[in-house]
Amino acid sequence: MRHVIKASIIAATIALVSAPIQARAEGYVAPWLGMNWGTGSDIDHGRTALGVELGRMGAGVIGGEIGLGYSPSFFGTVNDFGHNTVIDVMGNLIIGVPVGGTRGAGIRPFVTAGVGLVRTQIDGGTFAALSSEKNNMLGWNAGAGVMGYFNTHVGVRGDIRYLRGFKDLATGTTEINLNGNNQLHYWRLQAGVVLR
Numbered sequence: 001m002r003h004v005i006k007a008s009i010i011a012a013t014i015a016l017v018s019a020p021i022q023a024r025a026e027g028y029v030a031p032w033l034g035m036n037w038g039t040g041s042d043i044d045h046g047r048t049a050l051g052v053e054l055g056r057m058g059a060g061v062i063g064g065e066i067g068l069g070y071s072p073s074f075f076g077t078v079n080d081f082g083h084n085t086v087i088d089v090m091g092n093l094i095i096g097v098p099v100g101g102t103r104g105a106g107i108r109p110f111v112t113a114g115v116g117l118v119r120t121q122i123d124g125g126t127f128a129a130l131s132s133e134k135n136n137m138l139g140w141n142a143g144a145g146v147m148g149y150f151n152t153h154v155g156v157r158g159d160i161r162y163l164r165g166f167k168d169l170a171t172g173t174t175e176i177n178l179n180g181n182n183q184l185h186y187w188r189l190q191a192g193v194v195l196r
Helices: 002-018
Strands: 026-038 047-057 062-072 083-096 106-123 132-149 154-168 183-195
Touching: 047 083, 047 183, 083 132, 106 154, 132 183
Parallel strands: none
Antiparallel strands: 026 047, 026 183, 047 062, 062 083, 083 106, 106 132, 132 154, 154 183
8 A cells, every 4th residue: 555655656756846836836725526427336326525626727737636536435325335435646747838828817628637646435334244345556537628717716516527446356466457447437527616
């Protein structure tokens, strides 16, 4: 687990440090609410999530952000799976063009991608046979969205992301396999405020 956390921190640091810092760089915090859905039977569709994105954009188009997502009851109800969660911590590169500038009202459509830690936990429940299972794995995410500002400091943000772990949940091995059906993979639609 320590290696995965170190890799996540290094990726986030590289994304933030490599972003061009100009005189008018903008930092932001964006708390959000979201909805997860899966591409198979690995998730109970429509489960809620919440989190926050912390980022910094240069006056140009490239920046970096660190995101934290928390998904309670990810796999299903507490009766069936007990207390079950998925937590993701990602360091992302973000590319977005500021339409209307970086001050005052305007919008910034963006694409983003990065790597980080995905942690799953299931504690008891009918299907889990009252056992506890925890998995820490390296994962990645990619998505697109838009930030719209009402003024210099306050706006709204919405994006859609695809998240995937590198770990095969059946064998426990880590592999880069975009078509691996035994890897945790899901979509998330998220929206919230953005403060810069």
